[in-house]
Amino acid sequence: MRIIGLNGSPRAQWNTAQMVESALDGARDAGAQTKKYDLYKLTFKGCSSCFECKRLDYPSFGKCAMEDALTPVLNxxxxxxxxxxxxxxxxxxxTACVRAFLERLWFAGLAYNSDYTAVYERRIPVRLIFTMNAPIENFHRQLNESVASTMRNFIGETEILEATDTLQFDDYARYETSVFNVAAKLRRHMNVFPEDLKKAYKVGRDLVSVARKENPV
Ligand SMILES: Cc1cc2nc3c(=O)[nH]c(=O)nc-3n(C[C@H](O)[C@H](O)[C@H](O)COP(=O)(O)O)c2cc1C
Known part of the structure; x- marks a missing residue:
């Protein structure tokens, strides 16, 4: 049982990375092996529109044919x-890196037939974690739901977890941040973000049970 975590923030230690780490902690405690990639540490591009994943006579049919640092990650x-x-x-x-990753993951898995059938043979459950500065919980839900829907079509059963109103700076006094209520931000970081991390842990733990049902050994 292997669970892969992908941090799509350029910051390797901040909100998104911590949420992904916490989910992987949960997965490990449920018995899974885990591996985490920081997408921004890799040099790769989005889909180049080479269409080699659609060529019926090519071994790359249904696989992204681009060769770069994302190739082993996709595998x-x-x-x-x-x-x-x-x-x-x-x-x-x-973020740009997540978009580039998803172009490569999704496009190779999509058949250009009348139903846009998913090409990948296995269904893999996915947990999406979105972090954002916005305090309103449903502010970006339209985007989040649309990403989840495409993920369900081509990869597998997908659920979303959001961490909102996140802390952006170590020290707000050193930056132009007059738009924010800094005290409220810090309070939220102290009181609510730890709860978000616990939710991520549970998401990771539960993902292992879902994955066991999806692909029993
Ligand atoms: C270039 C940039 C654009 C951003 N745009 C938004 C936005 O549209 N809505 C929002 O709620 N937060 C926005 N944010 C804030 C981040 O989404 C938020 O701080 C997030 O938790 C950062 O994740 P990290 O701490 O893992 O890097 C933006 C941040 C940056 C750097």
Whole structure:
């Protein structure tokens, strides 16, 4: 049982990374082996539109044919039993690296037939973690639901966990942050973010049970 975690924030120790780590802690405590990738540490691009994943006469049919630092990660992800993918929200969207990763993961798994059938043979359960500065819980839900829906089509059963109103700076006094109520931000970080981490832990632990049912050994 292998669970892969992907941190889609450029920051390797902050909110998203901690949420992904906590989910992996939960998965490990439930008996899984885990591995985490920081996508921003890898040099890779999004889909190059080479269409080699669609060529019927090529061995790359149904596989991303691009060769770069994402290639082994995609192989690892597609042979895993469960995936935890974390992205901060940037301008109401995924981060650029997460978007590039998903273009490669999704496009190779999509057949250009009348039903856009999913090509990948195994279904892999996915847990999406979104972190954002916005305090309103449902602010970005439309994006989150749309990512989850595509994930369900091509990869497997997908659930979302969100951490909102996150802490952005170590020391708010050193930056222009007059738009924020800094005391409230710090309070939330002390009181609510630890609860978000606990939710992530439970998500990771529960993912292992879901993965066991999805692909029994
Ligand atoms: C370039 C950039 C754009 C951002 N855009 C948004 C946004 O549209 N909505 C939002 O709620 N937060 C936005 N944020 C804040 C981050 O989503 C939030 O702080 C997140 O938790 C950061 O994750 P990290 O701590 O793992 O890096 C933005 C941050 C950056 C750096």
């Amino acid at each position: 690892d992800v597609l042979s895993a039993d469960g995936i935890v993918l974390g992205s901060p929200i940037y301008f109401g969207d995924l």
